[in-house]
Structure formats: C-alpha cells, structure tokens
Amino acid sequence: MSVIEVADLRRSYTQRSGVFHRTKTDVEAVRGVSFSVEAGELFGLLGPNGAGKTTTIKMLITLLLPTSGSARVLGRDVVTEAREVRRRIGYVFGGDRGLYERLSALDNLRYFAELYGVSPREQKPRIAQLLEMVGLDGREKERVEGYSRGMRQRLHIARGLLHDPDVLFLDEPTIGIDPVGARELRTTIGSLLAVGKTVLLTTHYMFEADELCDRIAVIAAGQIIAAGTPRELKAQVPGSRVLEVEVFGVDDETVAVVRRIDGVRSVVVEERGHAQVLLVSVASDAEVTQPVLSCLSGVTVGRVSSREPTLEDAYVELVRSA
Amino acid sequence: MLVLGWWLNLKILARSAFDGVLGVVWPLFFATIAFFMYGQGSSDTTLLSASLGASVMGVWSATSTSASSAIQRQRRQGTLELLVAAPRHFSLVLLPITVAMSTIGLYSMVATLLWGRFLFGIHVTIASLPAFALAVPITVVSVGMLGFLLSVTVVRYRTAWALGNALEYPVWLVCGFLVPLQVLPDWVRPISWLLAPTWGINAIRESALGGNPWPDLALCAGLAGVYAAVGVAFTNTVLHSARSRATLALT
Ligand SMILES: Nc1ncnc2c1ncn2[C@@H]1O[C@H](COP(=O)(O)OP(=O)(O)OP(=O)(O)O)[C@@H](O)[C@H]1O
Ligand SMILES: [Mg+2]
Numbered sequence: 001m002s003v004i005e006v007a008d009l010r011r012s013y014t015q016r017s018g019v020f021h022r023t024k025t026d027v028e029a030v031r032g033v034s035f036s037v038e039a040g041e042l043f044g045l046l047g048p049n050g051a052g053k054t055t056t057i058k059m060l061i062t063l064l065l066p067t068s069g070s071a072r073v074l075g076r077d078v079v080t081e082a083r084e085v086r087r088r089i090g091y092v093f094g095g096d097r098g099l100y101e102r103l104s105a106l107d108n109l110r111y112f113a114e115l116y117g118v119s120p121r122e123q124k125p126r127i128a129q130l131l132e133m134v135g136l137d138g139r140e141k142e143r144v145e146g147y148s149r150g151m152r153q154r155l156h157i158a159r160g161l162l163h164d165p166d167v168l169f170l171d172e173p174t175i176g177i178d179p180v181g182a183r184e185l186r187t188t189i190g191s192l193l194a195v196g197k198t199v200l201l202t203t204h205y206m207f208e209a210d211e212l213c214d215r216i217a218v219i220a221a222g223q224i225i226a227a228g229t230p231r232e233l234k235a236q237v238p239g240s241r242v243l244e245v246e247v248f249g250v251d252d253e254t255v256a257v258v259r260r261i262d263g264v265r266s267v268v269v270e271e272r273g274h275a276q277v278l279l280v281s282v283a284s285d286a287e288v289t290q291p292v293l294s295c296l297s298g299v300t301v302g303r304v305s306s307r308e309p310t311l312e313d314a315y316v317e318l319v320r321s322a
Numbered sequence: 323m324l325v326l327g328w329w330l331n332l333k334i335l336a337r338s339a340f341d342g343v344l345g346v347v348w349p350l351f352f353a354t355i356a357f358f359m360y361g362q363g364s365s366d367t368t369l370l371s372a373s374l375g376a377s378v379m380g381v382w383s384a385t386s387t388s389a390s391s392a393i394q395r396q397r398r399q400g401t402l403e404l405l406v407a408a409p410r411h412f413s414l415v416l417l418p419i420t421v422a423m424s425t426i427g428l429y430s431m432v433a434t435l436l437w438g439r440f441l442f443g444i445h446v447t448i449a450s451l452p453a454f455a456l457a458v459p460i461t462v463v464s465v466g467m468l469g470f471l472l473s474v475t476v477v478r479y480r481t482a483w484a485l486g487n488a489l490e491y492p493v494w495l496v497c498g499f500l501v502p503l504q505v506l507p508d509w510v511r512p513i514s515w516l517l518a519p520t521w522g523i524n525a526i527r528e529s530a531l532g533g534n535p536w537p538d539l540a541l542c543a544g545l546a547g548v549y550a551a552v553g554v555a556f557t558n559t560v561l562h563s564a565r566s567r568a569t570l571a572l573t
Contacts, residue, residue, distance in 0.1 A: 062407065116408055
C-alpha cells in the first residue's frame, strides 16, 4: 500500500471581487491530479508559480477539502479520517510566517508539542534534541520576533518534527535560508529518509530536487505534465546531451546550417555579453562536435564544452511545451 | 493542554504593547463615566454597584475586541492553519485563547476599583468574601466563553472580526453592567437572560452588597457551560465550511 495515494484530485476556488457589483469567478487550481508515494520515498512536486502545488499539499494535510477526487495518507482518507491523518503527518512551509512572534522559540515548540499531544515527559528531551538538530540550541529562550528568516525557517522545521510524524510535507522549506543552511537542511531531510520517513517536497530549486528526490512530478496549470525519476525526466528532453559552443558574432544563416547537421535536435542561441552561446541538443549516440565546429569555420569560437542535460533543462523544456 | 495554552496566550497578550495601553485607559474611562452618571449624591451601595459594573465592563471589552481580532491576527501570521492542522479538537485550542483574554480583563477590573477608591472615594466593602472570590472567576470564565462563541464565527468569516467591535457596547448595556436592567425596554430582557455575564455581574453585586449570589452564580456557570457546548459543536461545522471555502489563510 502506498503512503500517499491521490486519485483525480480537483480543487477550485471561488473568488469574489468588487464591492457593489459582486462577481464570482471560479479558479480551477488543481485539475485532476493523480500520483502515489511509496513508504520511505522522497517525492518532489515541481511546477511554476500558481501551478497548484500548495493547494495539493493543503488538501493532503486536511486544511482544504477537495472539490472532487480522493486522497489517502497512510491509508486514511483525508476528508473522512482527518484526525487520524493529522496525528501522523508533519507540515512545514517556507517563509517567516506561522510562528508566535511574542513567544520564545521554546514556548512556541512547547505549545505545538501540546497541540500534537506529545506527552509532557517526552516533550523536554524531544524539544532539546530538535533544537540541536536545527542548530538553534542556546538561543531558544529569545523571542521569535528577533529571529532572522533562516532561524525562523529552522524553527518551523523543528516544529514540524515535534510529534515524530511518519510523513512530512515540506512546501519550499529552503526558501530564504543561506546556502550553508540549505545544505545542512538537505542533509537533515536525507537523514529523515534514513530512518524511514516519507517526504513530499516542493521546491523551485532544481538542483535541490535533483539531489534529494527519488521521484518527481511536474505540475503546471493544475495538471501533472510529467512524472518519473530525475534521470527519467532528463532523458525526456529532446537530445540527451548538450553541446555548448561560445562564439563571437554568429549569424542566423550559420545557425540554420548547424541545425541541419545529422544528430542535432535543436539549437538555442543565448546572448552572453559580447559573446553568444550555442546550446546544441544532441541525440545521445551522435558525435557532432567536429561537424558543428567545421560549420563555424568563419566565426571566432571560444570555449566548447559538452554536458549532460540538467534537471533544470528538462524542467524548462517540459513547462514550456505544456 | 488547556492550562499551557491559556498561560502562553496570556504571555502573548501581556506582551502586546498596543493592547496594553488601551487596556489601561479604557476601563478608567468607563469608570469615570459611571461615577459621573450616578453622581456624588448617591448612596454608597449604588456607587459600589456602578463601580463593580464598570469593572466587569473592562473584562468584556478586553475579550470582545481581542477575541475576534486575535483569530484574524493568527490568520495573518499564518498560525491559524497550523492550529487547525493539529490533531487536537480545535475548540481546545480556541478556548484557552479567549479565556486568557478575559483574564487579562481582570487587570482592568482591579484598576477600575482602585480608580473609584482613590478618585471618588468609593470603598469596596465585600459582604461575603468567599462568594465574591468565586463569582469573579466564574464571571471572567463566562465572558471568555462568550468570546469563544464569537471567535468561532471569525474562523469561518474573514470579516467577522468587526463583529467583536460591534458587539462591545450593546453587550454592556444588555447585561446591565452600567445601567440597571429595569431601565431597558421589556423586549431586551430575554436577551439579557441569555447572556451569562448578566448573571455574573448580579452575583458579584449580591456578594459584595450582602444578598444571595448563589442562584445568579449557578445560572452564570450553567450558561457558560452551554456556551462551551454550543461552541464546541459549532466548531465542527465552522471548520468544515472554512476548509471548503479556503478561509483559513490569507493568500
Ligand atoms: N485562498 C485562495 N483563494 C483563491 N485562489 C487561490 C487561493 N489559494 C490559491 N489560489 C489560486 O490557486 C492557484 C494555485 O495556487 P497554489 O498556491 O496552489 O500554487 P503553487 O503551485 O503553490 O505556487 P507557488 O510556486 O507560487 O507557491 C493560483 O492561481 C492561486 O491564485
Ligand atoms: Mg506554493
């Protein structure tokens, strides 16, 4: 049985605008999303702003009722068995909201420990352990209003883990954290998987998704447009290698010639200062470096390099063609 | 859970500078009005009765305005969703918040009585100390329960926080904090009877002036219990509606 099972989930919002002439418009934020997440898996939900990621997560954590479709977390229905679901899931969202500013970090955690029914005897060691894990030990008595954004984010993560949930929903957890902190957080997320937790993550950082996720679904305009392991998604990009050629003053005709070379799937020209960079997508088994360079014999050529497509290449391609 | 929630919310409230200033000024303002309304010539008992009424007014004011705005604030700061997402029944989260508010109001009660004592020479003599000591907390809790009912509606309706402010004044009048109930038109009476603070203030007055506070006190506690029960039942409906209409967060 999958830990998270989502079947044809939909959600629309009714927006009212205008004071005198009330107009109602329905926005379909999630339009028939289905996926499943297995135990111990880290599943990534990627997509542009407004794609419906947060809306999907909020339905899974029982904060929003689906308009139609169904979702089960740990075998429990998120609508009819909301309490059982809540007990065993954790939720962390990005940004600096969601904390009691006028209370200390310790009081914040004590309050939420109480809300999640952590027994008084377990609270103290648990809170101490989490504070240490997120690197806030020693500052837990300070009020949250004086915390930096990254500190708040860490406190959020500690809060989400208080009741030792089996499934964690992380909505852009690394937003606003410095690179070192973000790397530590990724290590933390990794260690959660090591102890058997299941994680559903959204992020706008593709390298992060590539590093962490076992499987990814790309969602755009409320629908899943691609799903698979990061490797599978990269393989879906037309051309599975990218040849980057730095040139100075290339004309359209020459580019058109390059496009016609056997094995070249597409060519994109990027302006970079004085230079241009030809991004040549190449079928994986084709060897095109020499033909491309001979086409460019009339122009000054700078650096030439060849790389694997990144998840970002794949993502941009998928979202653009959606 | 209830105790910790109450205590931490008390901390939050006590640390809010803005509420603090209003909390000091308003009750004194009410008290002054009350004393001038009754005039210096009135008997001691009338003045004491007015002063007690004014002091409970402060408790209600502290609760009605902040019960509704606090939920709105939680919505703005993003904690409302987290409270709802917790496995505890949401009413257990809400109740300590509103009771903490009415507890903060206790301060204004004391301030009003002191103000009356030093500016207007009204001595607070209490006939039955045990009854008084019981009547005050029960009234405070009953005001908290009324605030709880109010705040439940705010969870669902984003604009309901205005309701708290709107209800501040009518409830004083209808509960007879300031003027005796006999002055009010007859049709208002049934409303007064339904409001626990009406019985609470009666009980406080009786116990201070030497009457029999027990029936009033029982009614006050009973009604507070009814509010709690209605609020708890109502919470489920309201939460369901809030989850279907997405009013838990401001996005
Ligand atoms: N409470 C709401 N009321 C009305 N519309 C909403 C509400 N919440 C979200 N929407 C709309 O639903 C759509 C999806 O929003 P959602 O927050 O799920 O996107 P997202 O994928 O999380 O985006 P982001 O990457 O910016 O976080 C958007 O068009 C948004 O405007
Ligand atoms: Mg989002």
